[in-house]
Amino acid sequence: MRFMSSGYIKQETDVLIIGAGGAGMRAAIAAYDSGSRVTILSKSLLGKAHTVMAEGGIAAALANVDSKDSWEVHFADTMEEGVYISNYRMAEILAKEAPDRVRELEEYGALFDRTPDGTIMQRAFGAHTYRRLCHVGDRTGLEIIRTLEDQILHRDIKFFDEFYVTKLLKDGERVVGAMGIKLNTGEFYVFSSKAVIIATGGCGRIYKVTSNSWESTGDGLGLAYEVGAELMDMEMIQFHPTGMVFPPGVKGLLVTEGVRGEGGILLNAQGERFMQRYSPKKLELDARDIVARANYAEIMAGRGTPHGGVYLDITHKGADFIKKKLPSMYKQFMDFAGVDITKEKMEVAPTVHYQMGGIRVDPESTATTIPGLFASGEVASGLHGANRLGGNSLADILVFGKRSGDGASAYSKGVPFGRIDEKEIEAEIERVKSFVGRDGLNPYTVAERLEENMSQNVGIIRNEEGLKKALSTIQELKELSKKVAVNGSLKYNKGLLQALELPSMLIAAEAIVRGALERKESRGAHARSDYPKKNPEMRKNIIYRKGVEGMILEWRPVPEMPEQLKKLVKEEEY
Amino acid sequence: MDSVTVSVYRRDPATEKEGRYVDYVVPREEGMVVLDAMKYIERHIDPTLSLRWNCMAGKCGSCSAEINNKPSLMCKTRIDSLKDGKIKVSPIAAYPLIKDLATDVSQNWDLLKRIPPFTPREGLERPWRISQVDIERSKEFKKCIECFLCQDVCHVIREHKAGYFGPRHVVKAASLDMHPLDSLDRSEFMNKDAGLGYCNITKCCTEVCPEEIHITDNAIIPEKERAVNAQYDPIAIFLRSRRKGGKR
Numbered sequence: 157m158r159f160m161s162s163g164y165i166k167q168e169t170d171v172l173i174i175g176a177g178g179a180g181m182r183a184a185i186a187a188y189d190s191g192s193r194v195t196i197l198s199k200s201l202l203g204k205a206h207t208v209m210a211e212g213g214i215a216a217a218l219a220n221v222d223s224k225d226s227w228e229v230h231f232a233d234t235m236e237e238g239v240y241i242s243n244y245r246m247a248e249i250l251a252k253e254a255p256d257r258v259r260e261l262e263e264y265g266a267l268f269d270r271t272p273d274g275t276i277m278q279r280a281f282g283a284h285t286y287r288r289l290c291h292v293g294d295r296t297g298l299e300i301i302r303t304l305e306d307q308i309l310h311r312d313i314k315f316f317d318e319f320y321v322t323k324l325l326k327d328g329e330r331v332v333g334a335m336g337i338k339l340n341t342g343e344f345y346v347f348s349s350k351a352v353i354i355a356t357g358g359c360g361r362i363y364k365v366t367s368n369s370w371e372s373t374g375d376g377l378g379l380a381y382e383v384g385a386e387l388m389d390m391e392m393i394q395f396h397p398t399g400m401v402f403p404p405g406v407k408g409l410l411v412t413e414g415v416r417g418e419g420g421i422l423l424n425a426q427g428e429r430f431m432q433r434y435s436p437k438k439l440e441l442d443a444r445d446i447v448a449r450a451n452y453a454e455i456m457a458g459r460g461t462p463h464g465g466v467y468l469d470i471t472h473k474g475a476d477f478i479k480k481k482l483p484s485m486y487k488q489f490m491d492f493a494g495v496d497i498t499k500e501k502m503e504v505a506p507t508v509h510y511q512m513g514g515i516r517v518d519p520e521s522t523a524t525t526i527p528g529l530f531a532s533g534e535v536a537s538g539l540h541g542a543n544r545l546g547g548n549s550l551a552d553i554l555v556f557g558k559r560s561g562d563g564a565s566a567y568s569k570g571v572p573f574g575r576i577d578e579k580e581i582e583a584e585i586e587r588v589k590s591f592v593g594r595d596g597l598n599p600y601t602v603a604e605r606l607e608e609n610m611s612q613n614v615g616i617i618r619n620e621e622g623l624k625k626a627l628s629t630i631q632e633l634k635e636l637s638k639k640v641a642v643n644g645s646l647k648y649n650k651g652l653l654q655a656l657e658l659p660s661m662l663i664a665a666e667a668i669v670r671g672a673l674e675r676k677e678s679r680g681a682h683a684r685s686d687y688p689k690k691n692p693e694m695r696k697n698i699i700y701r702k703g704v705e706g707m708i709l710e711w712r713p714v715p716e717m718p719e720q721l722k723k724l725v726k727e728e729e730y
Numbered sequence: 731m732d733s734v735t736v737s738v739y740r741r742d743p744a745t746e747k748e749g750r751y752v753d754y755v756v757p758r759e760e761g762m763v764v765l766d767a768m769k770y771i772e773r774h775i776d777p778t779l780s781l782r783w784n785c786m787a788g789k790c791g792s793c794s795a796e797i798n799n800k801p802s803l804m805c806k807t808r809i810d811s812l813k814d815g816k817i818k819v820s821p822i823a824a825y826p827l828i829k830d831l832a833t834d835v836s837q838n839w840d841l842l843k844r845i846p847p848f849t850p851r852e853g854l855e856r857p858w859r860i861s862q863v864d865i866e867r868s869k870e871f872k873k874c875i876e877c878f879l880c881q882d883v884c885h886v887i888r889e890h891k892a893g894y895f896g897p898r899h900v901v902k903a904a905s906l907d908m909h910p911l912d913s914l915d916r917s918e919f920m921n922k923d924a925g926l927g928y929c930n931i932t933k934c935c936t937e938v939c940p941e942e943i944h945i946t947d948n949a950i951i952p953e954k955e956r957a958v959n960a961q962y963d964p965i966a967i968f969l970r971s972r973r974k975g976g977k978r
Binding site: 269298370 | 744759760765766772777778784785788789790791828832839856857858859860861862868873876909
């Protein structure tokens with residue numbers, strides 16, 4: 157560690173990982189195990205990342221419960237759910253490698269629920285052909301985080317928590333490090349590294365009603381976009397069908413799909429099991445976009461509950477079963493809403509849950525389009541296409557987190573450290589400092605207007621008028637975000653952090669809106685009331701990148717599947 | 731509009747010798763929790779307030795504080811549950827203060843590093859087979875969200891600084907020791923090196939655990955007993971040596 161005269165601390169590492177959720181931690185373990193020196197940075201305290209909120213399970217075709225399951229079926233489910241714009245190779249890798257990653261997690265100490273003959277138990281989940289989700293009650297994410305955290309702590313991996321990266325550093329075309337501020341001390345750090353992995357999660361926090369926790373502000377999207385990396389499929393935002401609606405403080409908080417997986421049914425205020433109309437065969441366990449839109453339609457048609465949701469009912473399963481299979485849901489409703497779900501129905505409504513799009517990566521190594529820069533987890537794109545299967549995100553962070561660590565480590569062995577420009581560092585420190593210690597527009601005002609704007613105009617059903625309104629508001633907020641300021645110092649200043657997060661939040665929002673305007677069809681999670689049909693011409697990906705005069709969008713064909721994989725997937729219907 | 735007054739501890743130890751409580755008035759909402767009020771202050775009254783929160787759902791253990799002197803999660807403390815409507819929010823006292831409500835809990839990572847990690851028995855046949863009943867004990871401890879409220883309430887840590895790792899870490903050790911396929915016994919380490927002997931089982935930790943883990947009965951006492959048995963009881967030593975193959 158060196159303390160530089162211009163007021164920052166310099167560190168050197170082979171692989172630098174930004175983000176310490178499941179993907180970042182799995183990447184750190186992989187990179188370390190392949191012989192690299194590793195540093196991992198976390199915006200929150202270690203072990204608090206949004207992954208802890210994942211409930212339902214990890215999708216992996218172990219075939220412990222349904223012996224007919226195989227990687228081929230998991231692959232086909234993923235491609236079909238992604239409405240044919242997923243990257244086939246990523247789906248193939250996921251389906252093939254998820255079982256190994258689950259078994260490895262078990263060998264790291266995770267304790268999954270068991271089948272009667274002692275193997276890992278698997279539960280049913282929306283749009284999975286077979287019972288496939290390996291789970292730990294309804295707190296699978298917490299088990300993953302604790303298990304990986306343990307592995308990190310017992311390896312010689314450096315970590316900095318409560319750290320916010322403000323900028324990636326380049327030497328020519330190559331990313332050679334990153335810099336930022338240690339929130340709990342207010343110190344600036346510069347990391348010189350041979351490779352950088354972005355694993356910062358999603359951007360759900362740009363919406364008012366979301367299941368996402370505090371850190372999901374699209375930080376990595378902004379970092380990558382600013383150094384010229386390509387983003388993809390940003391218009392695809394998943395609404396989870398069941399978020400809490402009451403009390404107001406927890407509006408949007410997730411009610412796991414596990415409730416429906418274990419037999420929960422949806423009812424409108426008239427007591428009708430309405431999924432029989434929307435999806436007579438798959439009912440409550442149809443794909444998330446279909447169930448979410450059905451819930452939304454019922455509420456809009458005036459058949460909603462007193463707090464503006466629909467009912468989710470699992471009381472018929474009995475108190476013992478519910479407390480055993482869904483313990484944290486039981487507690488969540490008891491603690492926050494005063495509702496006993498073994499006796500009463502839950503009230504639920506759609507909530508922003510997941511960003512299918514993100515940084516475009518190579519399926520094998522997770523390399524981005526910028527040398528030295530890698531990405532995995534929710535911040536990366538390609539695997540989920542237009543819609544994500546429940547349980548595929550936890551599989552994603554393990555499978556591609558590991559590939560990121562391996563990929564970045566291999567890359568780092570073939571390159572020297574880069575040259576870092578002192579002037580660039582000084583300018584960035586000045587930029588961060590310029591927000592602090594003076595009066596100005598409250599950064600939270602800008603964030604709140606953005607959240608309102610996205611929830612109002614870029615929701616579950618979109619149209620041109622709303623999207624145009626959203627875009628002009630975003631342009632206005634971009635200007636306002638330059639005028640924000642906070643009092644106090646650099647140390648543990650949440651207002652400063654919000655000021656620093658705004659540019660990435662606005663980049664994410666702008667991409668979503670521009671892409672949603674561009675995609676004049678309804679496909680997967682993206683639904684347009686003015687273009688309600690799917691359009692065969694638009695079975696393509698939208699690519700986003702930074703141009704001289706702003707954001708550039710480009711349609712790009714979906715990679716063509718090889719014949720042997722094509723045979724596994726149902727042909728697309730229009 | 732109906733409102734709530736919250737008295738919040740403010741202090742930057744770098745510049746202020748003493749802390750002070752500042753009253754904030756925030757609008758009341760139905761079903762409101764203390765964190766809702768704190769977020770309102772952060773967003774609308776004073777963005778410089780140092781406050782930790784992540785999930786708002788009792789799943790991450792970030793928003794630990796002392797609410798009316800009781801170690802609690804802000805996100806799970808309903809305002810209408812507080813007596814006389816008085817709300818005083820202070821930082822957890824067991825750790826050094828960073829600023830306002832944020833404390834430095836990093837020493838916990840150093841302690842966790844010292845607890846021997848999960849070490850599976852050798853020669854296990856794959857896939858591993860474990861029966862559901864055997865995972866239940868360890869599973870209870872794995873509910874821990876690392877909020878460190880049990881550490882905060884522990885009088886050994888608060889008053890004596892006697893080198894006791896604290897309840898969170900006993901729970902960690904117990905979760906590993908009770909893993910059906912783990913091959914180590916951490917009880918001696920916990921008693922000798924982690925200061926478990928200082929704990930006089932007052933059960934304060936169990937009372938504040940938001941995950942309702944029976945810390946004292948199910949983690950601390952078994953870890954204490956096992957060490958005692960292993961040290962002094964020849965029969966126990968003999969039985970343990972025979973059970974080494976499987977800790978069921």
